[in-house]
Amino acid sequence: MSNWVNGFWQQTHLLFFILLILAICLLWPSHSPVSSLQAPVSPPDTAVGLEIFAERCANCHGPAGQGDGELAASLPNPPANFADPAWRRTAVPIELFNTITNGRPQNGMPPFGPTSSNGISSADRWNLVATIFSLGTTAETVSQGQSLYEANCLACHGPDGSQVATANLADLDFWLNQSNEAVFTTLSGSAIAEHNYNLSEDERWLVTDYARNFGYSFPPIPTATIGGNVFNGTTNETINGGEALLRAFTTDFQEQLSLSAAIDSDGRYQFELTEVPANWIYLITVTYDGLQFTSAAEQLSQAEPTLDLPVIVYEKSNNATAVNIDQVHMILSFGQDTVEVNELYIINNLGTAIFVGESGDPAQGTVEFVLPTGAQNVDFRRSFGNLESFTPAVEIIPTDRGWADTLPLQPGHSGLSLLVSYQLPYRDGLTIAHPLPYRTNNITAILPEGGVRLSGDDWTAQGTEELPGGTYTSYSHGPAAAGEALALQLIGRPRLITDATGNTIALRNQTAELVIGSTALLIALIIAAYTIRTWQNPTTAPLLNNRDALLQALAHLDDAYEANQINPRQYERQREQLKAKLKALWPDNM
DSSP states (O other): HHHHHHHHHHHHHHHHHHHHHHHHHHSSSSSOOOOOOOOOOOOHHHHHHHHHHHHHHHHHHHHSSSOOOGGGGSSSSSOOOTTTTHHHHHHHHHHHHHHHHHGGGGGGGGSSTTSSTTTTHHHHHHHHHHHHHTTTTHHHHHHHHHHHHHHTHHHOOOOOOOSOOGGTTTOOOHHHTOOOOHHHHHSSSSGGGGGGOOOOHHHHHHHHHHHGGGSSOOOOEEEEEEEEEETTTTTTEEEOEEEEEEEEEEETEEEEEEEEEEOOSSSEEEEEEEEEOOEEEEEEEEEEETTEOOOEEEESSSOOOEOOOEEEEEEEOOGGGGEEEEEEEEEEEEEEEEEEEEEEEEEEEOOSSOOOOTSSGGGGGEEEEOTTTTEEEEEEEEEOOOOOOOOEETOEEEEEESOOSSBBBEEEEEEEEEEEEEEEOOSEEEEEEEESSSSEEEEEEEEESSSSSEEEEEEEEEEEETTTTEEEEEEEEEEETTEEEEEEEEEEEOSSEEOOOOOOOOOOOOOGGGOOHHHHHHHHHHHHHHHHHHOOTTTTTTOOOOOOHHHHHHHHHHHHHTOSSSSSSHHHHHHHHHHHHHHHOOOOOO
């Protein structure tokens, strides 16, 4: 009897559940109103979406989105299998967003938009869309698609897909109304000549799947390992003892993680991570003898969840004989009764130890600079690895002898690129002179053609060049010993000046027009001058974009701000400039 009763109640319970689902389907409007489109304001986050999916969707769609949730068998129609490649190829994000918003009552799916008593925010519905698309993308297919993209697409579309305006793959709007199938069809057609590459059908699907990932973050990496050796570059010995600090940054360069691990007796550290975003950027910092040394900056990936980030530390040195000025480029521009002098220094440390200044305390000054007596409106700007832009060098301090950097100079070539700008009074002639604190290999000077010439036995005219802003005459100077005076004897009155927009105009009496040239013109001249000098001297190594140095500078800037060594206004300004340069250089910028 009891078995019969239990069976009766089980059948009644199932019948009641089915009738409830049918009632919902009959009472719900047959055509749910389509929500107004609320496009995501930033790339959706699959890590957030996964949490919501597990809580709100997995009971029907299954934990991996395969349509095998615990309630799936009780629904009028089976839930979609998001892991099915065929489904992923035809799915359109905005349609999926509207489905999540308005539901599908005929299939037993409730709405999660504004009409729901327990709705999901617009941002989190977009996070769900991103998560659903990611469920059909494995780590292997991401890696394969990335390799194909880099070989066939990167040259035109750029590392983050944003370089072609007509098909900006990083623009969320590009993907909203397009299925992968539509993009695949574009890749397969011959209307775009650049798409006439030799890719198989499977390869085109792979690169399409990968490119869609530009619109949202990758799924988190389940487990990852970051480790490396700590090595003394001065003594060639491993460092044992102490700690390694791991810092993780978003692609917007906001710090997200800070962990420490001991350096063992073999000079090695190691971090074990779980469920970390694939687009984080990692940097290791080791403090040795009171100074911080950093690793290269790298990213993990689904295909390569292991990073080896060695850190090289150096002994301190206060011996200035290892400091060498490889290049000094001087660019002059004229205004009414003024001359602006811009000196670009490219400085090496030829030793095996890090130079901390002759006092031994970097805070008291490291690399020194001396300017002419009477220099006005002095400005220092630092370049990290390239000469296309400069950041205010707030670390430069005045000293008894002139000026000095407070950042230690690491061993190697082109360790410091610094632009010094200042103004001096000028009428019909002037001698600009100041000592060079270190041995100098090459010196060049560039003057606008017209009215002013450079005189002196130590200078040799190299001819004229058409550079941005007009015609310029370049002069070269031989090597100079440490402490030797750098002197330019200028003769003549300028017939041309540079206005505030960088245009060269004839000298007039209206003082309002007689202003110093713009920074944009100056940078263009510096790049041109450096290119000419490098072409004339093949032994000069070209400067490369240095993302590691930029991220290290960002980390040091954050540390300085936390230690109250820099005011908030300077901190925010310099941080935004560093971030802008990093975004332009980082290959996996999302």
